Amino acid sequence: MASSLESIYSDIEYYFDTYELYGQRMTTASDEQWKAEWESIIKGLSERAVVQPKDDVKMLTVATGQGDLEKKVIEILIKLFPNSKLNVEIVEPAKEQLDKFKASAKGMTTEHPNLTFTWFEDTFEGYMAKRQDNGDDHKFHLLVCVNGLYYFDDWACAVDQFYDLVLPGGVMTNTIDSGDSACGMLFTKYREWEGNPMNLLTANDITSYMKTKGLDYQIHLREGAVDVAEVFDEKSVEGNMILDSLVQRKYFRKHAPKELLKTVLDFVTEHSHERKDIVL
Ligand SMILES: C[S@@+](CC[C@H](N)C(=O)[O-])C[C@H]1O[C@@H](n2cnc3c(N)ncnc32)[C@H](O)[C@@H]1O
Structure with missing residues (x-):
């Protein structure tokens, strides 16, 4: 057919x-569950001593749309690392969505002077190409991609690149059906x-792929209807x-x-x- x-x-x-x-x-499972899971993921960074109390924290978040969920993750980082400088790189190709994110992020940076954003109005593929052109190899403690991989040119290649972008002991997270x-x-x-x-990826595809690569992962299930x-x-x-x-x-x-x-x-x-x- x-x-x-x-x-x-x-x-x-x-x-x-x-x-x-x-x-x-x-309708999804309670926000409390979501928050508790993210807190445990982020606490892991200090528990594994990947980030020391006063270290700068670097986060990359890709395919953010207007950033509703991503902002909540950033709030958790601020709460758990109150004495750290936090730089967040945002990669999102849709201008209107990115502009909405930028507008709402202004209040966050006013309230939290240690927080800075670097904005990339680009696809992840474009972002990676620019990094390569610039010989840029800086990495991140936390990489967040919420409901984005469906639309990438090559999701498996992106998963590999995500993995390479994370510092040893850091975390990459993908939220997907x-x-x-x-x-x-x-x-x-x-x-x-x-x-x-086209656009029909599931978390099972990603975990199967990670298994073939011998990469470690955890699954956090959140029910929704x-x-x-x-x-x-x-x-x-x-x-x-x-x-x-x-x-x-x-x-x-x-x-x-x-x-x-x-x-x-x-x-x-x-x-x-x-x-x-x-x-x-
Ligand atoms: C389902 S939305 C997710 C938005 C937000 N993360 C959320 O969960 O509400 C998917 C996002 O992926 C972005 N996107 C599509 N192709 C992309 C690509 N190649 N690289 C990065 N982001 C992409 C879209 O513009 C869109 O904002």
Whole structure:
């Protein structure tokens, strides 16, 4: 069943509208769990003596969008390393998103004079090419990539590069859908159905890759559920946007071969369940 549907990321404005909507329809495990996990990851840097109390801390964060989650990680770093200078490099290609991040970061640097940001309006690939051109080889204690690897030209190459960018004892983190979640299983199935893996990466792909390289990793699972009720209403604009997010294709219902559309909707029906009055 081969077809050539367009990536949802080919239209940046539409992409961020769907991403925002998807986030609104999503319920995730408590913020407290998220915070506790990040604190334990970041505490590990001092426990392993990678960062001494007054050392400068260097963080790289890639594919940040407007940085909502990344800012929370930075707040944790500030809290746990109150006497350190903290430099954060931000790599994000979408200008509008980066501008929003910059605007909201101003308050953070006013409040925390030890915090500085270096901004790169670029893809990760572009950032790496510039580093190479400049002979730049500085590294980081912490590398954070939240929901970004789906869109990279070559995610496996990026994982290798992430690893090389981290100082010994430092941490690289990738947040991405688990292949065992309903959404992750749909990604895995869908790439076979369409015959195209574009934007359909799961955490299982990354851990399998790391195993082949003999690299150490930890998994922190965070449960979440997305309200898919409207996906079945072909006239619903928002339902179609959620459907596009589920398969990472723009205007999927309009352009997909009928058989592929049916296969996807059948999968969603089979794997969703009702909670209160919402289909999830
Ligand atoms: C799903 S959003 C994640 C935004 C944010 N990290 C979050 O979790 O809300 C994916 C981000 O990856 C960025 N992106 C896409 N291709 C990229 C690339 N090659 N290098 C770096 N970032 C990229 C997009 O512009 C977008 O902001």
